[in-house]
Amino acid sequence: MRFVLIGLDGLRPELVTPARMPALSRLMAEGCVLGRQSASFPTETYVNLPTLVTGARPSGHGMVANFFLDPRVDARERFEGFDIAKIEKATAAYDGRLYTTPTLGEMLAADGRRLKVLSANSAGSVRLKQPVTLLDALCLSVHQPAASFPVAEVQAIIDRVGPPPAPKSYPDIIGGRWMTDAFLAAIAPDLPDVTILWYGEPDNAYHIFGIGSDTALDAMRAVDDEIARLVAWWQAEGRDRDVQLVVVSDHAHITQTRRIDLAAQLRHAGFTVDRHLADGADIALVPGYCGNLLVRDRAPALAAHVAAALMEMDEIGMVFSGPAAPAAPRVPRRPEGIVAEGIIPGTFDRRLVGIDHPRAADLVFILRNSDQADQWGLAGTCLHDNSLGDGVGINGGLHPAEIRSLAVFAGSAFRAGAVVDTATGMADIVPTLLALTGQAGRIAAAPHGGRPVWEAMADPAAAARLNRIDPAAIADAVARPDTIQTLTTGTGRFTQSLDRLIRDDRAHVTAGRRL
Template identity: 35%
Template sequence: MHFVIVSFDGLRPDLISPELTPNLCRLQSLGITLSKHRTIYPSETRSAFPSLVTGTTASSHGMVGNQYVDRSVTPPRFIDTSDAVLLRKLDVESGGRLMSVPTLGEILARAGRNLAVLATNTAGTTRFFHHKAEDFGHVRLSGHFREACTPEDVLAEAEALVCPLPPEPPDFQPDTAGQDWITSVFLDLIWPKYQPDVTILSYGEPDSTSHFHGTGSEVTRGIIAHCDRQFGRMLDWWEAEGRAGGVQIIAVSDHGHITGHTRASVIDSLREAGFRPGRAPAAYVDVVVVPGQVGALNLMEPTERHVARLVATITEQPWCGPVFTRARNEVDGIGPGSLGNHLVFGDHARAPDVSFSFRADDGVDPFGLGGGTFYDNDRRNGLGVHGGLHPKEISAVGIAAGTAFPAAGSISAVPSGICDFAPTVLHLLEIGRPYTMSGRVLHEVLWDPERANAAINHESLEAKLGRFRQVLRRVHVGDATYVESGAAES
């Protein structure tokens, strides 16, 4: 049995349609759609994809955001995980503990199996799919970045057979060449010659185009259709050859997008309240504001009193959504008005002292898509953002087809999440899963009725401070817990 996991970075499930994505719809007709599938919090790429390959949340694997402040060293340092070379350096420096738990590539290698990666995401994201590939001689190819590619002889084969590695396009230009390249390399080289036990093929779109053109724009819909056509080539191969060869095919996304409608400045708000904020640790900075759509605030002196003051300050702002700090008890955080960060699985040692989502709503954008939010970046309003707890950010694609998923054309209404794929793959390969995996085996889509009847329970948790009130909604399926949404109001 083999697996091909195909990812569409940032694709909202409600953008799948016969007109826009006929090939994803074809996969739905051949397999099972996970209709209540979700990503993790923060709903950022370089937190979510580590969850895909570790089968657990950021509280365990340690990738607490696209960027984070590393306070394990003196002085603290700012880490941008888009840098593949830096990630390799950090892994070596830490004795192989860049991620705090074993990854799918490591587990497969120890079992004598292999994982191949082909991706057009950032160099850092590509490395995260299998950050130790070079240690095991496994294939990891980027559609753009040589520094993320290994082994060199396989890259040379790919370039000779298909074409030279395409350059990364400008931010505002949809990436078509990269998607074409990784698809051709898989179909013409990686599968025919190497037949990996598990392959991750990750289209880095429509995420980038959504950020620069808007989630429902004509340009973004165009790149979604282009990625779907490339996926159609994969699906043609699978129907003609792969399925009969025991290949299971899984389509996923790492998060959705909502639309930024009102620009805010967290740094300006904190400065006006008497803090000395900055974007990186420095002698004159008392709180580091990590950039991104999910707020991460790191105090240089994270005492309970300073945390409480910081929470009180941000919860007075119109842009502030749900807020989390380290736990005081089973529900509350140490900052009055906050919830414990363990409730969103954000309590790793690298976690910020205060994390928050920007306040979101269910307003409809000019493209007819629901979900809007405050945001903090230098782009115009009307563009796609993600990272927070709006249901459209948390919602993700999940479709599976093959002999292991027998109910073709069906829909599963059982809640599931991005952490569930790795344990399910290992279960089907008859490889033991490590205790570190908090995700569950998706027995309900494996037609395993004796093990598919886990109880489903919903819960709402809230915290208040003055006029500020927030509500976090979660759902439990057996021992697994999924974050459904979070919202705040004044």
């Protein structure tokens, strides 16, 4: 059994219709759709790609934001997930382990199997799908082949298909087409155990032109054309070779409406603010719709003062801090069994959203969002603190429209024409593939690790026996309903709420908001 995993960066699932994306719509109708699929928080690409390829949440793998400052790596420069040089610098600082849990490439290699990754978004995001450069795995960046490896294999693909497009255009229709060409000509004839094909659209178009813009819709149609080509290959020959198709998006988008200057507001509140702490500032701020900050000397009292100032601002939607109490051995199912508040009064414990890791910032915040419709009538708008401009797509927070993501399975291993209505997330995709090949023992444990989605499998009992798991236990787990939780905390006039679904000791956040 082999797998081809197709990634559609940033795709907002509700926009998938037969008119806009006929090939994907047909595949969804014929395959198995995860109807409650969610992105990991922060709902950002450079968080969710590591979540995908490790089968673990950020609390397990350590990529806690698209951008974050870790003085152990660099006292002045933040980690940025699109930057190969910064990824390599962080890897060296972490003694060669960028992630604190094994990657899919490593797990496959340990069993004598192989991964190939082709990706048309940033070179950094390609590397984040396979960061171990010495592993026997292909990592091909369409737009930066010089950052790809192994060099000889990359060159052989280019020799066969022709040079990839450079520089990248927006929307990146040509890059996606070249990647499909490369797969069909150079990868499909001799498939590895797992192939990842990651398309940068429609994320690029959403960010630059807006979610409902004509350009974004054109980008969706273009990437659907590539899916049609891949499905045609699969139906002609891949399915007979026991190839399973998986289609996912890493997050969705809402529309940003107005920029605020959070650094200026913090300075007005009496703090010194910089991009780092090396020159003695009170706060090192990583701004954004979803942002984070460190405080000088990691001082708890200073962090509490900063959090109090944030919660006084009308523009702040949610605030998270470190844990106030030791972790429970299991995720409590009843809200009254949970200590929702973080170590700072009024904030949420960052464990509730899966980002409690030594690399996590002192405070993580989300600017205010709402259910207000944007200029295209799509629900979900927010404030922002970035240079993208008003009226375009953004992601990172906990509005339901940006959390919900796409996941579709198709092939002999999966139920046909089905919708799974239990809670699933990005961390569950790889565990499902591993379980189908008898490697469930490699999955990270709860609450950090994901779980196999037995509910999506055509024969979960057979998969259970393959992994030496009692099929009756799996049947009981599948039949068990999700537990719904709504948690609140706050101080003064600031109150925030968090909605979660609990399944198999794993929490899936479905919404977060300021009340």
